[in-house]
Amino acid sequence: MRATAVRMGLLALPLVFFALFFAYPVAAIVGRGLTDGGHWQFGRLTAVLGDPDILHVLGFTLWQAAASTGLTLLVALPGAYVFARFDFPGKQLLRAVVTVPFVLPTVVVGSAFLALVGRGGLLDDLWGARLDTTVWAILLAHVFFNYAVVVRTVGGLWSQLDPRQEEAARVLGAGRFAAWRRVTLPALGPAVAAAALMVFLFTFTSFGVVQILGGPTFSTLEVEIYRQTADFLDLPTAAVLTVIQFVAVLGLLALHAWTVRRRETTLRLVDAARTAHRPRGGGQWALLWGTVAVIVVLLVAPLVVLVVRSFAGPDGYGTVFYTTLGSAASADSTFAVAPLDALWNSLAYGAAATAIALVVGGLAAAALTRRGGRLMRGLDALLMLPLGVSAVTVGFGFLITLDKPPLDLRSSWWLVPLAQALVGVPFVVRTMLPVLRAVDGRLREAAAVLGASPWRVWREVDLPMVRRALLIAAGFAFAVSLGEFGATVFIARPDHPTLPVAVARLLGRAGELNYGQAMALSTLLMVVCAGALLALERLRTDHSGEF
Amino acid sequence: MGHTSRTTTRRAAAAVAVAAVTMGGLAACDSSGGDAADAKTVTLVSHDSFNASKSVLADFEKQSGYKVRILKGGDAGKAVNQAILSKDNPQGDVFFGIDNTLLSRGLKAGVFAPYQAKGLDTVPDALQLDKAGHHVTPLDYGDTCVNYDRAYFAAHHLAPPKTFDDLIKPQYKNLLVTENSATSSPGLAFQLGTVAAYGQDGWQGYWKKLKANGVEVVDGWEQAYNERFSGSAAGKGKGDKPLVVSYASSPPVEVLGKKPEPKQAPTGVATGTCFRQIEFGGLLTGAKNEKGGKALLDFLLSRKFQEDMPLQMFVNPVRKDAAVPALFTKYGATIGKPATVAPETITAHREQWIKQWSSLVLK
Numbered sequence: 078m079r080a081t082a083v084r085m086g087l088l089a090l091p092l093v094f095f096a097l098f099f100a101y102p103v104a105a106i107v108g109r110g111l112t113d114g115g116h117w118q119f120g121r122l123t124a125v126l127g128d129p130d131i132l133h134v135l136g137f138t139l140w141q142a143a144a145s146t147g148l149t150l151l152v153a154l155p156g157a158y159v160f161a162r163f164d165f166p167g168k169q170l171l172r173a174v175v176t177v178p179f180v181l182p183t184v185v186v187g188s189a190f191l192a193l194v195g196r197g198g199l200l201d202d203l204w205g206a207r208l209d210t211t212v213w214a215i216l217l218a219h220v221f222f223n224y225a226v227v228v229r230t231v232g233g234l235w236s237q238l239d240p241r242q243e244e245a246a247r248v249l250g251a252g253r254f255a256a257w258r259r260v261t262l263p264a265l266g267p268a269v270a271a272a273a274l275m276v277f278l279f280t281f282t283s284f285g286v287v288q289i290l291g292g293p294t295f296s297t298l299e300v301e302i303y304r305q306t307a308d309f310l311d312l313p314t315a316a317v318l319t320v321i322q323f324v325a326v327l328g329l330l331a332l333h334a335w336t337v338r339r340r341e342t343t344l345r346l347v348d349a350a351r352t353a354h355r356p357r358g359g360g361q362w363a364l365l366w367g368t369v370a371v372i373v374v375l376l377v378a379p380l381v382v383l384v385v386r387s388f389a390g391p392d393g394y395g396t397v398f399y400t401t402l403g404s405a406a407s408a409d410s411t412f413a414v415a416p417l418d419a420l421w422n423s424l425a426y427g428a429a430a431t432a433i434a435l436v437v438g439g440l441a442a443a444a445l446t447r448r449g450g451r452l453m454r455g456l457d458a459l460l461m462l463p464l465g466v467s468a469v470t471v472g473f474g475f476l477i478t479l480d481k482p483p484l485d486l487r488s489s490w491w492l493v494p495l496a497q498a499l500v501g502v503p504f505v506v507r508t509m510l511p512v513l514r515a516v517d518g519r520l521r522e523a524a525a526v527l528g529a530s531p532w533r534v535w536r537e538v539d540l541p542m543v544r545r546a547l548l549i550a551a552g553f554a555f556a557v558s559l560g561e562f563g564a565t566v567f568i569a570r571p572d573h574p575t576l577p578v579a580v581a582r583l584l585g586r587a588g589e590l591n592y593g594q595a596m597a598l599s600t601l602l603m604v605v606c607a608g609a610l611l612a613l614e615r616l617r618t619d620h621s622g623e624f
Numbered sequence: 625m626g627h628t629s630r631t632t633t634r635r636a637a638a639a640v641a642v643a644a645v646t647m648g649g650l651a652a653c654d655s656s657g658g659d660a661a662d663a664k665t666v667t668l669v670s671h672d673s674f675n676a677s678k679s680v681l682a683d684f685e686k687q688s689g690y691k692v693r694i695l696k697g698g699d700a701g702k703a704v705n706q707a708i709l710s711k712d713n714p715q716g717d718v719f720f721g722i723d724n725t726l727l728s729r730g731l732k733a734g735v736f737a738p739y740q741a742k743g744l745d746t747v748p749d750a751l752q753l754d755k756a757g758h759h760v761t762p763l764d765y766g767d768t769c770v771n772y773d774r775a776y777f778a779a780h781h782l783a784p785p786k787t788f789d790d791l792i793k794p795q796y797k798n799l800l801v802t803e804n805s806a807t808s809s810p811g812l813a814f815q816l817g818t819v820a821a822y823g824q825d826g827w828q829g830y831w832k833k834l835k836a837n838g839v840e841v842v843d844g845w846e847q848a849y850n851e852r853f854s855g856s857a858a859g860k861g862k863g864d865k866p867l868v869v870s871y872a873s874s875p876p877v878e879v880l881g882k883k884p885e886p887k888q889a890p891t892g893v894a895t896g897t898c899f900r901q902i903e904f905g906g907l908l909t910g911a912k913n914e915k916g917g918k919a920l921l922d923f924l925l926s927r928k929f930q931e932d933m934p935l936q937m938f939v940n941p942v943r944k945d946a947a948v949p950a951l952f953t954k955y956g957a958t959i960g961k962p963a964t965v966a967p968e969t970i971t972a973h974r975e976q977w978i979k980q981w982s983s984l985v986l987k
Binding site (some may be wrong): 184187188191195288289292293294300304306307308309310311391469473476477480481487488581582584585586587588589590591592593 | 672673693695698699701702705706708709710713715729804806807841842843844845846847849850851856857858870871874877878880881938974975986987
């Protein structure tokens with residue numbers, strides 16, 4: 078009884094947040110599209126569903142998301158292992174670097190990918206091969222963006238798994254692979270499923286990557302929703318497409334819940350610092366170097382292209398694009414963004430969004446730790462929904478709902494971090510939940526029996542165990558906020574542009590200077606992201622010896 | 625079992641209660657919003673491309689006593705649609721940036737309140753598309769045209785194309801890159817130009833020939849111009865297409881900031897391939913600061929703002945008496961007869977034309 082009350086108390090804030098900033102705006106905009114003069118028009122559903130073009134788009138959307146997810150897992154799981162189990166110089170830096178793609182604007186990344194795999198690109202020069210306008214370019218770019226999701230979510234838990242269990246299995250006669258498959262894999266299951274789910278949802282709503290690298294012949298549901306809403310203002314069709322998107326995402330969430338349900342078990346968690354060691358033997362060294370090679374080819378090469386371009390000035394290499402940022406000819410214009418201002422805006426929004434996501438997501442994760450009935454599982458799934466819903470749907474929903482006091486937030490500074498936190502919360506929940514659920518419930522019970530209050534139990538039992546997950550989650554929420562563009566460009570006040578918004582503004586204009594400055598700002602964005610993540614890594618190691 | 629179902633019910637009830645309280649709270653504040661609009665602030669709602677000199681805006685603020693707040697709502701289409709969706713409770717007082725391809729939609733939705741801005745008599749009749757109602761005021765215009773790379777055509781001893789007809793000639797095979805009409809505004813403008821030139825029955829035939837002549841379509845202007853066009857400085861000459869759908873103002877922008885100033889822009893404009901976009905502004909229906917909004921509209925049409933505009937947004941002023949900067953006169957092209965399509969016709973056929981174009985060109 079008391080536990081239920083506590084749980085409801087914990088859930089109150091996440092529920093209000095979710096209802097106000099997601100459910101209500103989305104329901105309002107979908108409702109407007111599906112009603113006519115107060116009457117529901119469900120006939121529209123069947124009309125749109127009967128369109129073979131739409132079915133084709135839906136099919137391609139699901140297919141490319143599934144393929145991207147599979148490929149990302151395939152490429153990134155060995156990476157997760159390497160980061161979890163091996164100690165090597167530069168590990169923290171490398172872990173920060175793989176997260177950098179996450180924050181880059183798709184239009185910038187698209188351009189870097191074209192320079193590598195497109196016409197006249199590196200691949201073309203070396204072997205005469207081109208991947209642009211093929212589905213491979215889309216899939217590779219999705220791996221580029223989502224590598225960190227797998228490495229950080231799975232690696233986070235993996236590094237805290239006690240390796241002695243696998244060793245025990247081997248002592249008892251199991252082969253190396255059998256031991257891994259029967260001991261480690263089941264323990265990792267929930268984290269792998271969580272990572273797969275997030276990658277799927279991200280790629281399911283992919284927009285810029287598909288358009289830029291696939292060319293205009295590929296279209297996803299997200300693109301269709303954007304066009305119907307932002308271009309044609311055909312709200313009925315957009316509403317039907319949003320409902321389809323919803324149904325697909327809900328189906329996926331149900332599948333995820335079903336696969337994970339029986340897998341999440343109490344695990345023996347240990348200090349991450351004790352599980353990592355220097356690679357031993359040829360096989361482990363090969364794995365480490367293989368992972369580094371994959372990271373360099375797939376993740377670092379596109380980043381290097383951007384950095385090189387930011388220094389390739391009109392008169393040879395130099396810093397002209399950096400020194401002219403926000404100064405010179407356009408200084409008197411509202412167009413000019415002082416780079417330090419954009420940087421400051423990005424950091425301020427990022428800090429606020431991270432704080433909101435941690436509080437909301439943390440409370441939700443704490444409440445959902447003990448598996449409950451169907452309703453709890455439903456809530457768990459609902460918190461993931463914002464990842465699978467179009468930014469333009471949420472943005473237009475904000476416009477028609479958050480327009481009256483006391484919630485007149487349309488032009489408020491807070492709308493941006495709130496919208497960004499909506500995407501950050503699922504990351505916080507998904508990173509923390511597997512770890513929280515792995516904590517042995519008997520520890521909590523023992524503490525409670527000894528007279529500790531629920532708050533104290535959480536602080537003294539759960540918190541030390543999840544500190545690592547909490548920091549990973551914070552890193553994600555911050556990176557999401559730093560890179561978020563779809564909703565930000567829509568609602569950000571022009572006097573507070575973020576770095577990605579400033580990049581997009583520059584890219585929208587002709588001229589070498591604008592293009593170079595866009596590359597320079599993108600490089601700045603990378604450095605800030607890597608710096609912030611490194612700082613978080615430092616925090617992480619401060620208190621690692623507690624359990 | 626019994627225990628589980630009881631707690632579940634309780635939880636469900638609590639969740640519903642939370643949701644109901646939240647929704648109820650929202651419903652309760654419905655329309656009671658009496659936030660006294662700050663009579664000292666006037667809010668301009670626009671799209672991403674709106675820019676002005678800070679000093680020019682400051683002048684207006686000083687003279688009128690109003691502080692200008694600017695809100696930008698994504699690209700032009702998005703910004704207009706946002707204004708339509710929020711017309712019962714507008715975000716600001718004045719909207720800047722609805723063009724002739726979207727105008728009818730905005731007028732039909734009743735987004736704008738009539739007001740005849742000061743100085744309208746200096747604007748040519750051809751630009752005043754709402755002369756009867758004065759719901760919107762023309763504020764700038766610009767043309768979307770095929771740009772060509774001078775170096776390429778000089779090196780190949782080939783005369784650059786001038787008209788739509790030229791683009792389907794064999795000597796220009798595989799040279800043109802354009803943008804997706806469905807996702808890009810210059811792409812759509814180019815398509816509308818062909819509709820104007822060949823009529824509602826003829827444009828599809830023209831595009832079949834253009835496709836046979838190897839036109840390439842990419843998603844957006846950024847890729848077409850920065851990545852594929854060989855004439856843009858951003859592409860460092862690595863682009864493979866010497867013809868691109870861009871703006872009449874792109875050549876001057878290529879020269880901007882170059883020292884020493886070149887004799888000629890590196891790119892030119894095929895003047896017979898232009899489609900004219902006229903941008904309008906208007907007082908929003910239900911503006912909280914109507915008086916300030918009117919003053920702001922007058923200012924947007926004033927010579928001072930009109931002369932500041934070309935180098936801020938790379939568009940042309942609508943006032944006949946506004947001086948155009950030397951950069952434009954020296955490096956820009958004069959478009960004699962741009963193509964136009966009546967706004968009502970565009971609104972009526974927009975979606976259908978884009979659909980037809982997509983299945984014709986992309987599939």
